[in-house]
Amino acid sequence: MNNLLIPNPKEAESIHIIREVAAQFERPVLLFSGGKDSITLVRLAQKAFYPARIPFPLLHVDTGHNFPETIEFRDRLVEELGLELIVRNVQDSIDQGKVREERGRYSSRNSLQTTTLLDAIEEFKFDACIGGARRDEEKARAKERVFSVRDDFGQWDEKNQRPELFDMLNGKIHNGQNVRCFPISNWTELDVWEYIKTENIEIPSIYFAHEREVFLRDGMIWTANEHVFREAHEEVLVKMVRFRTVGDMTCTAAVFSEAVSLDDVVGEIRDSSISERGARIDDKRSEAAMEKRKKVGYF
């Protein structure tokens, strides 16, 4: 038996937030992408309700262009933990004529996900969606509340947010409204990786360095396969890469990396010569990539 528990403040806060979601809402759902942030959320939710099961389902909005490794991982996790998983497909929204597939060089199904998500919220009458967004990801995110109230259209009114004082969360809403809840708002990318390491949490293999067919465009490393639009002159190379975020293939770029273990990954991110937010590795390489692009006469 462990003697004295000294809490990890960020973890304790996240557990507190997840319990508030379960207590304040009737039909919460955890938005699960198969990425490291949502995997971390699942672990935190386990901790929040142990020894009971997580009292809400996971929802995955599948673009149909996910990395197969992520989908396999998702199904295994759900099976092992006895979770309830709901999958809604962007392909169905396309087939139903609700959204139209993008075409051309930068075509992606990323933005089409919103329609599928809002439909799912309506279908299941979800009143709270738990997401893995972090404030350190992006400037506008830095302004986001932990409980972010959305109107019937899922919109965020950034200038009119409810103040959040101390750790008191106000999730009171009217019918038809829903709240996006962000338990790991205060975590940084490094926090997430260090946590995955200390907790020994399994993650999809694409987070570790592996050989992959890729091509370079705009200083980024793109996956070369049938889902990603590629110009004839964009040459396919085989490189050692890994992913720092995992989403739709069409919008998730890889980074060159030799990191094959969690220690390596944490080291890579912690190393002060590499930026925490994913830019520097890319940037360093991108100078070369940019040069190359210019050489081939970027349009």
Add this chain to the structure above:
Amino acid sequence: MSENRKLIKIATAGSVDDGKSTLIGRLLYDTKSLTTDKIEAIERSSKQRGYDYLDFSLATDGLVAEREQGITIDVAHIYFNTDKTNFIVADTPGHVEYTRNMVTGASTSQVAIILIDARKGVIEQTYRHFFISNLLRISHVVVAINKMDLVNYDEEVYLKIKADFDALVAKSDFTEDQITFIPVSALKGENIARQSEEMPWYVGNTLLDHLEVLEPADLQEHSVARFPVQYVIRPKTEAWHDFRGFSGMLYGGNLKVGDEVTLLPSMNTSTIKSIHYFDQEIQEAAPGSSIAITLDTEVDLSRGDMLVKSSSVPRSEKQLTATICQVNSKPLRVGGKYILQHGVNRVLAKVDQIESRIHTDFTGTETADQLKLNDIGRVHFRLSKPIHFDTYKENKANGSFILIEEGEYDTVSVGFIE
């Protein structure tokens, strides 16, 4: 994560254009927390505007409206770390109109950095923000006298401002050792992460060094144990058939297995049988832990109730007096009915009397029949059911509440119980 790094939460304060966002941008830059692409973006846009130097406020002002107007509107949370410490900084707006956002940002912080423009000295917003820091009982205040580059790094200017500020400190509840003065230039990085050669007369720590040595008290670390029940865990599985765990966050003090506890509101007593943190059973938990507790006896205890040590029971009352800060444009009026949220507990509350509006420059009070946005006042409430509270002074988490209005369910006020 960060097991061996401590976490320090900071809020900036000060008037418009005193350089809060610039200071944070500078801290990020000097601790190498800015990515190359961000630095390049800052360089580009600083050049575009014809500056000789980098405008670091661009690193934190994330809303389009903010960048257009060059001011901060809403709180931004910024993260950076050094080898020893994880920092969370709430960059709050200086504009009077957005004072409520300063209160919000400061409520989750242990340290306030109040900036003063060396050319302007102590002005109204300085009073107001220092008053709020005092009201919130922030552990440490750093007074950063900024833009020293614009006053030739003159020690006299610094001393004059320090003396003016000391007069304010004397009127507050702060003791001298809670206040630290540092002359800085956020723009040039003088005394931020690097000891300034321009100000050899200043022998104290740089801002970053100072922040790193602080050991501030958090919301959770205070006096005696308070355990508000957040969620009752009932697995109803074969393996855990009879398990009934009361989950929540522990505030104020430790709880351990075997402690004799009193349950509120029933006033029943019981003994702690086990404490659970995920799949581990632990003997004792420190404040700030999110845990689940089981008791020796079958008791009636649900969300909003509270478990405390029998040796120190809080007050349970249906009437209370609090200092209120109004954080919404809908004013607080006598007779107004609200949902009062105290931690995770909600009751109905009615405003019995607004005793006074408090001047935020430490000059006293005036009578008022309503509290408008950003007003601070002393208010008496009547509640539908008793809540179990301490004064804010004794226990921050158990001595504060918010008011939710019943139309849009907006959070309209924050209260500090007296």
